[in-house]
Amino acid sequence: MSEEPNESTGQEETTTGVSRRSFIKTAAAVGAGVLAVQGMGRKDAMAAEDVKREAKAASAAAAGGGAKKLSDVLKAAREKMYPRCRVCPECDGVACSGEVPGMGGIDSGRAFRNNLQALAAYDLKMLTFHEVKKPDTTLTLFGAKLSMPILSGVTGGVTYNMGLGGKVGEEEYAEGIIGGCVLAGTMGFAADGIGDPLSVYETRLKTVSKYRGHAVAQIKPRTQAEIIERIRLIEQTGAPFFALDIDSAGRASRALPGKTVETKTLKQLREIAKSTRLPFLIKGIMTPEEALMALDIGAAGIVVSNHGGRVLDHTPGTARVLPAIADKVKGRMVVLADGGVRYGADVLKMLALGANAVLVGRPLVRGSVGGGAEGVALMLQKMNEELVVAMTLTGTADVKKVSRNILA
Numbered sequence: 001m002s003e004e005p006n007e008s009t010g011q012e013e014t015t016t017g018v019s020r021r022s023f024i025k026t027a028a029a030v031g032a033g034v035l036a037v038q039g040m041g042r043k044d045a046m047a048a049e050d051v052k053r054e055a056k057a058a059s060a061a062a063a064g065g066g067a068k069k070l071s072d073v074l075k076a077a078r079e080k081m082y083p084r085c086r087v088c089p090e091c092d093g094v095a096c097s098g099e100v101p102g103m104g105g106i107d108s109g110r111a112f113r114n115n116l117q118a119l120a121a122y123d124l125k126m127l128t129f130h131e132v133k134k135p136d137t138t139l140t141l142f143g144a145k146l147s148m149p150i151l152s153g154v155t156g157g158v159t160y161n162m163g164l165g166g167k168v169g170e171e172e173y174a175e176g177i178i179g180g181c182v183l184a185g186t187m188g189f190a191a192d193g194i195g196d197p198l199s200v201y202e203t204r205l206k207t208v209s210k211y212r213g214h215a216v217a218q219i220k221p222r223t224q225a226e227i228i229e230r231i232r233l234i235e236q237t238g239a240p241f242f243a244l245d246i247d248s249a250g251r252a253s254r255a256l257p258g259k260t261v262e263t264k265t266l267k268q269l270r271e272i273a274k275s276t277r278l279p280f281l282i283k284g285i286m287t288p289e290e291a292l293m294a295l296d297i298g299a300a301g302i303v304v305s306n307h308g309g310r311v312l313d314h315t316p317g318t319a320r321v322l323p324a325i326a327d328k329v330k331g332r333m334v335v336l337a338d339g340g341v342r343y344g345a346d347v348l349k350m351l352a353l354g355a356n357a358v359l360v361g362r363p364l365v366r367g368s369v370g371g372g373a374e375g376v377a378l379m380l381q382k383m384n385e386e387l388v389v390a391m392t393l394t395g396t397a398d399v400k401k402v403s404r405n406i407l408a
C-alpha cells in the first residue's frame with residue numbers, strides 16, 4: 001500500500017553458475033563472520049541467529065512456491081504481475097511509461113528512462129595488469145555489516161502499483177524483500193504508504209523487528225506529529241537508521257482527505273533530526289545545495305534519488321547529478337543512490353560517481369513477487385557476482401574505495 005494515496009531437492013540447481021544452496025550456505029557463513037567481526041554479546045548473537053533462522057524459513061517458504069532459478073522467478077513474477085509489470089528483459093521504463101500508479105515512471109516516463117540513460121553514459125575502463133584478485137564487496141553502514149553495497153529500494157503498493165490484490169499481501173511482499181536481503185547478507189526497507197493507517201505501518205514494522213538490526217524503514221513526509229509518532233515506533237525495531245522520502249510531497253494534491261504529505265522547511269527537518277538518536281536519511285536529494293542543507297540540519301545521510309522517475313517528470317538521471325552532490329558531502333554523511341541500477345556494473349558506476357551504496361527498486365519487486373525471499377536473494381546474488389567481475393576487471397580492490405578514474 002505504500003506510495004499511493006488511496007491504497008489501502010536433492011539436486012543442485014544453478015543460477016549464473018552458482019548453486020542456490022551453496023549461496024544460501026555462503027550467506028549464512030557471511031552472517032556468522034559478521035558476528036565474529038563485530039564481537040557481539042551473547043544476547044545480540046542470539047538475536048542474529050534468530051534473524052538468520054527467519055530468513056531461512058522465508059526462503060524455504062519461497063522454495064515451496066516453486067521458485068528455483070532466476071528465470072523461474074521472473075516467469076512467476078510475469079504471470080502474477082502482467083499487465084501491471086511486463087517483466088521486460090530490460091527494465092527501462094519504455095513499456096510502462098506513464099504508469100503511475102503502476103510500475104512505471106510518471107507522465108511521459110522520461111525521468112525513469114533518464115536514470116538508465118545517465119548510467120549508460122558511462123562505460124568502464126578495463127584494466128587487467130594489477131594485483132586485485134579477490135575484490136572486497138563488504139561495508140559497514142551505521143554499524144550494520146553488509147555483504148554487498150546493495151540494499152533494497154523502498155517499494156510497496158501490492159494492489160495499487162503491482163496489481164496483485166488477493167495474490168500477494170503487503171506483509172508477504174515485505175517479508176520477501178527484507179528476508180531476501182537478509183539472506184543475501186544485506187538490508188531491506190519497509191515502506192510507508194500515504195493512505196496507510198498507523199496500524200498497517202505497525203504491522204509492517206513487525207517484519208523490521210523480526211530481522212532486528214538488518215532492516216530499515218521509511219516514513220512519508222507527513223505532518224510533524226505523525227512523523228515523530230512513527231519514529232518512536234521505528235526506534236523499537238532495532239533498525240539502524242530510517243529515511244524520509246521527502247519527494248513524496250508532490251503527491252499532496254492526490255492525498256486522501258486527512259492524509260497530509262508536504263514539503264518541509266529547514267526548521268521542520270531540523271526538528272525531525274533532533275527528535276531521535278537514530279540516524280536520519282533524506283531520500284529524494286537531487287542537487288548539491290539540498291545535500292548541503294541536509295547535512296546542515298543534522299541528517300546522517302541522503303539518498304540521491306528521483307524516486308525511480310515516479311514523482312516529477314523531466315528530472316535528470318541520478319547518475320548525472322550524483323558526482324556534484326558527492327563532491328560536496330561525501331565523507332561527511334552517508335551518500336546512497338538509486339535509479340536504474342540493474343547490473344553489477346551499474347553498482348560500480350554509482351560507487352565511482354560517489355555513492356557509498358545503492359538501492360535497487362524494480363528488479364527486487366520482481367524477485368519478491370516471483371520468488372519471495374529466495375527470489376530477492378537470487379537477484380542480489382547475481383548483481384553482486386557481476387559487481388565482483390566488474391571490480392576485478394577495473395582493478396578495484398574494495399567497494400569502500402572506488403576511483404572515478406575507472407569510468408570511461
Ligand SMILES: Cc1cc2nc3c(=O)[nH]c(=O)nc-3n(C[C@H](O)[C@H](O)[C@H](O)COP(=O)(O)O)c2cc1C
Pocket residue numbers: 002003102103104115153154155156157161162191192193218245283305306307308309310338339340341359360361362363365
Ligand atoms: C512500485 C514502486 C513503489 C515505490 N514506493 C516507494 C515509496 O513508497 N517510497 C519511496 O521512497 N520510494 C518508492 N519507490 C521508489 C524506490 O524507492 C526507488 O527510489 C526506485 O524504484 C529506484 O529506481 P529503480 O526502480 O529503477 O531501481 C517505489 C518504486 C516502485 C517501482
